[in-house]
Amino acid sequence: MTAADKTISPADGAPAGVRGIAPYRPGRPIGEVARALGLDPARIVKLASNENPLGMSKKALAAAQAVLTGPEAARYPDANGHELKRALAAHYGVDAGWITLGNGSNDILELAGRALCQADDEIIYACYAFIVYPLVAQALGARGIEVPDRDHGHDLEAMRAAITPKTRLIFLANPNNPTGTFIPGDELLRFLEQVPPQVAVVLDEAYTEYLRPEDRYDALAWVARFPNLIVSRTFSKAYGLAALRVGFAVAQPALTDLMGRVRQPFNVNSAALAAAEAVLGDADYLQRSYQLNQDGLKQLAEGFAALGLDYVPSWGNFLLVKVGDAAAVNDAMLRAGVIVRPVGNYGLPEWLRISVGLPEENAACLKALAAALGR
Numbered sequence: 588m589t590a591a592d593k594t595i596s597p598a599d600g601a602p603a604g605v606r607g608i609a610p611y612r613p614g615r616p617i618g619e620v621a622r623a624l625g626l627d628p629a630r631i632v633k634l635a636s637n638e639n640p641l642g643m644s645k646k647a648l649a650a651a652q653a654v655l656t657g658p659e660a661a662r663y664p665d666a667n668g669h670e671l672k673r674a675l676a677a678h679y680g681v682d683a684g685w686i687t688l689g690n691g692s693n694d695i696l697e698l699a700g701r702a703l704c705q706a707d708d709e710i711i712y713a714c715y716a717f718i719v720y721p722l723v724a725q726a727l728g729a730r731g732i733e734v735p736d737r738d739h740g741h742d743l744e745a746m747r748a749a750i751t752p753k754t755r756l757i758f759l760a761n762p763n764n765p766t767g768t769f770i771p772g773d774e775l776l777r778f779l780e781q782v783p784p785q786v787a788v789v790l791d792e793a794y795t796e797y798l799r800p801e802d803r804y805d806a807l808a809w810v811a812r813f814p815n816l817i818v819s820r821t822f823s824k825a826y827g828l829a830a831l832r833v834g835f836a837v838a839q840p841a842l843t844d845l846m847g848r849v850r851q852p853f854n855v856n857s858a859a860l861a862a863a864e865a866v867l868g869d870a871d872y873l874q875r876s877y878q879l880n881q882d883g884l885k886q887l888a889e890g891f892a893a894l895g896l897d898y899v900p901s902w903g904n905f906l907l908v909k910v911g912d913a914a915a916v917n918d919a920m921l922r923a924g925v926i927v928r929p930v931g932n933y934g935l936p937e938w939l940r941i942s943v944g945l946p947e948e949n950a951a952c953l954k955a956l957a958a959a960l961g962r
């Protein structure tokens with residue numbers, strides 16, 4: 588082995604888990620699709636990443652702009668996110684010392700994994716749950732235990748039965764992405780009561796703001812009762828800050844402290860901190876986001892029904908719809924300028940996940956879908 592030997596690479600010795608990762612496949616960006624297909628980017632409809640179709644809240648935008656044009660823009664952000672934590676604590680009635688901020692809630696999911704798990708530990712998640720959970724497990728060399736679904740959603744009984752002495756972490760998404768399924772609060776609570784205390788539960792509530800009033804439950808209040816519970820939330824969906832990357836976790840001090848140790852000191856940037864604090868105070872924006880989504884879910888569901896397509900009832904801001912050869916339908920829709928999300932990588936090759944857009948975007952999507960199906 589000499590320095591000149593080009594047949595040997597450090598990549599060869601990379602951890603097997605890392606080498607085995609199938610990279611996360613994001614919804615295709617508008618610019619990329621426009622370039623690839625020679626389309627006008629202004630006419631492309633993107634319903635592929637569960638983003639907020641209203642665009643950013645004006646209050647959030649003003650706050651971010653003030654940071655970027657102000658004297659602090661060249662400085663590091665507040666490493667502890669003091670102001671945002673204070674605002675979150677007041678808004679949600681939690682202790683500011685129990686909050687961990689993340690670069691998106693994706694960061695929170697990784698922090699929980701890195702803080703608590705090592706190689707050969709077991710991490711449980713549901714089949715068709717958010718694909719980042721297996722990615723976290725693989726990157727750590729942990730064993731991902733995928734529990735079969737029940738009607739596309741979580742089978743909590745089976746997940747509890749999958750717990751072994753090696754289990755360290757359970758990921759739950761409620762509502763779940765990409766299926767949109769929902770676990771009622773009372774069932775979740777019963778599950779938490781049955782999980783042994785040495786096993787942490789990450790309850791990923793990325794879409795919780797979209798729940799109808801009759802379905803809402805307050806997991807943040809449960810954290811005081813369950814020292815093994817980590818509740819994860821994001822500003823990327825209903826709060827409309829996907830580009831800025833802010834999420835947070837609420838957990839008791841022991842787990843919060845551990846996540847803080849593996850966190851990058853400046854993981855949330857100044858513009859994001861300011862925008863998140865501002866949008867938290869923009870109740871009108873959140874209400875409009877909620878209502879637009881309720882209306883859009885109905886519009887899409889009715890459109891799917893009119894086309895005779897099966898779909899999974901959704902509690903999120905997207906719908907999973909069965910179209911047959913989803914790769915072909917997706918290609919045809921792309922050529923018509925509508926970007927949706929194939930979910931073959933979730934083991935759902937006959938389905939597409941379609942995010943709720945503005946009414947005219949939903950209509951354009953249904954039209955492209957009908958055409959792609961030859962209707």
Ligand SMILES: *Cc1c(COP(=O)(O)O)cnc(C)c1O
Pocket residue numbers: 637690691692693694717760763764791793820821822823829832833834
């Ligand atoms: C979108 C999403 C997230 C993460 O989004 P961030 O932008 O990283 O906050 C987390 N969990 C689920 C289930 C999601 O769908």
